[in-house]
Amino acid sequence: MTFGELGKYLEKLEGVSSRLEMTRMLAKLFSEVSPNEGRLVAYLVQGRLGPAYANPNFGVADKMMVRALGEGAGELFRKLGDLGLAAEKLSGEASAARANHKLNSNVQIQNVYLKLTEIAREGGEGSQGKKQELIGDLLQQMDPVSAKYAVKIILGKLRVGFSDMTVLDSLSWMVAGDKSLRPTVEAIYNVRADLGEVVELIKKHKTGPEIKKLQVTPRTGTPVLMARAERATAAGEIWKRNKSCAVEYKLDGIRIQAHCVKGKVVLFSRGLENVTEMYPDVVKGLTKQIRKECIIEGEMIAEDGEGNFLPFQQTAQRKRKYRVEEMSKKIPLVFYLFDVLAVEGKDVMREGNEKRRVILEGLVKTGGGRQTVRLIWRKTAKSAEEIDKYFEEAIARGTEGIVAKKLDGIYQAGSRDFNWIKYKKSYDASTLADTTDVLVMGYDSGQGKRAGFGMGAFLGGVYDKKTGKYYTVGKIGSGPSDEEWESLEKDLRKYIVDRKPEEYSVKKQAECDYWVRPKFVVEVKADELSASTAMHSSGFGFRFPRFVKLRDKQPEDVTSLSEIERLYKMQKRK
Structure with missing residues (x-):
């Protein structure tokens, strides 16, 4: 597919308000591309060069783009208020001025993607001038509509207005002609939260039966959508659903999924953001204390010198991109682990919770001074009364409450179910029991x-x-x-x-x-x-x-x- 053809689709998508119409249009778009092109298109239609956790920043502001577009761009920008529209108009004028030189609408998507990647990666001394030059070279090859959308993508201002979920719907429509394959496609995305990879996989397998047979497992470096808990307001309610369960503290911290492989650690947030550089102390702790390649999950929280949990507001001060080392010394974090998803390339999400806990315990080195990485407190409850007892202990310890986990419950990526049930303290009987x-x-x-x-x-x-x-x-x-x-x-x-x-x-x-x-x-x-x-x-x-x-x-x-x-x-x- 050419970038010009993609540009026409983007123009149509911008004018669509119906979600169903948008879904069908995306289905048609993906049906017309190869598997490799499908991966790139999945990123480009959302104004990105990669999945959310690995998307390079172009580092191009409006002023730089005005310079890259050349003479008349500043005046057009002031008049139109949109540099994409300014680029489209300038490109059209250039085409008209050079009657013998038709601007190219046949630049392949792969070539545009490579050039955009080159622009994003350009850094260091003199990089601004180099970026301007690369942008100018790219736009000279393009027709007006292509130029408009290339500029919008570079500036991070592509606003087509759909989410990853709409793309997943469109893949079902592409294959089955309706939404019947959506649960299957979403299950793949939940384990491999890279929309481009999902599109490529679906394109390669083509038919519904083939897609349903796909066995996708967790892979270090690609985040898994995190499992979520249902809620309860009483111990009896938990016991009614899960007659045998483990009880763990519910901490008011920052949930993290850690991918550890060959001495390298990558941290992902619940929102699929790569936050590794924000938490050097946690990375150091994981490097020292984790024995094998694995994907593990837990909650990071700040503690005082006596081991008491600090309020979330203090833990949240660590979510920063500046003064990182200074804050890591001022507010050190403890990473409390509560689950494991994969070990040395083997998927363990289908194992029961009790077995996963045993595996997790075998991964963590303990002893020898302050431990940054620890296992979450856990007890097995044999009655509603015991659940209540552990709940009161958790509240006394300064936690939000407890999470009760079904002993044979699997890890349900991206889903909320009763394998996990949270039970939080209602601090005021006049208010809702939970936020x-x-x-x-x-x-x-x-x-x-x-x-x-x-x-x-x-x-x-x-x-x-x-x-x-x-x-x-x-x-x-x-x-x-x-x-x-x-x-x-x-x-x-x-x-x-x-x-x-x-x-x-x-x-x-x-x-x-x-x-x-x-x-x-x-x-x-x-x-x-x-x-x-x-x-x-x-x-x-x-x-x-x-x-x-x-x-x-x-x-x-x-x-x-x-x-x-x-x-x-x-x-x-x-």
Whole structure:
């Protein structure tokens, strides 16, 4: 496929508001490319050169692009407000001025991808001039539409408006003509969270029966989507579901998946970001204490000198790209391990939880001074009374509560099920028993004091996997400090879109001044849930919601609509 043909698809996709129409269009696009091209297209249609955890930054700002585009670009940019459109117009003018020189719409996708990669990798002294030169050379080979989208990709401003989940739907449509293969395709993605690789695999195997036979296993270096826990409000509820279970502390820290191989460690966040460089102390601890190649999971948390867990706010100070070494000494972390997914290339996710714990214990070296890497506290419960006892011990230890794990439960990548059940303390009987995670769908302009921050409140939504849509549960305007509020608005501003995304279900009464594409997940605490069919598309609304913190999660990992329904029923039983 040529980049010109891809550009035409991108132009059509930008004008589509229906998610179903977008899915079918993507299915047609992927049907027309080879397996290798499919990998590259999967990245390029989302404005990337690789999966989210290995996506190089182009390091090209608007000013540099204006210089690369040449004479007249600055004036056009001021007039149009979009450098992609400016590039398209300049390219068209160049074609008209040179009647005997037709601009090329036949540049192959692979060639454009290689040139874009070269631009991104250029660094060091004199790199700005070299980047400008490379951009100029690339655009001279392109037709106007291709030039527009190449510039948008380089600037990180391609806004086609669909998620990885839409691409997975499109692969099912491509093969089966409907969504029937979506669970199979998603199961592959959950274990290998690289959309390009998934597209390539599906293209190579072609038919539904072949795809269903695919055996994809964890691979060091490629993150696995993390398993999630269901929730309970009483020990009896846990015991009713899991008659024999292990109980572990639920820590309020930072969940991490560590990939260890040949003395090298890579750390992935729940949001699939490579965060290795943020935590040198944890990397050092893993290098010293882990015996074999493996993929392991746990929670990082800060402790004081006496081994007491510190509040999340202090642990969160370690999530930074600057002053990393200084902060690692000031706030050292402990990495508490609770699961293992693979050992020396062997998939152990299908083993029961009890067996995985034994394997995990055999991986960690202990003894000899302060241990950065430790095993999470764990007890086996034989009754609801024992679960309650361990819960009280956990609360006394300063944790959030417990996670009860089914002894023969497998590790269900990317899924929320009752193999794991979290049970947290309700600090106030008048409030909901647990916090919720919501997607920031959009926000309203600020008034009064908030006018200076540009945001008065943001609209939160929960996810329904059955429909692939987000449903509103409330507008949140309190909780964060002024600094947090200002920082959040600054981040949201970068992801504003011209129209409400198709996957957002919003009633007129809840609409916002600005819509934001799916990106930011926020933890919210509310006094209660009330029935709110008139105001909110979920049918429920928060009373007195407060912002707690930003969450490092994928948009699809927010609290589900079915969970909200369950929380409402739990609240009624109080």
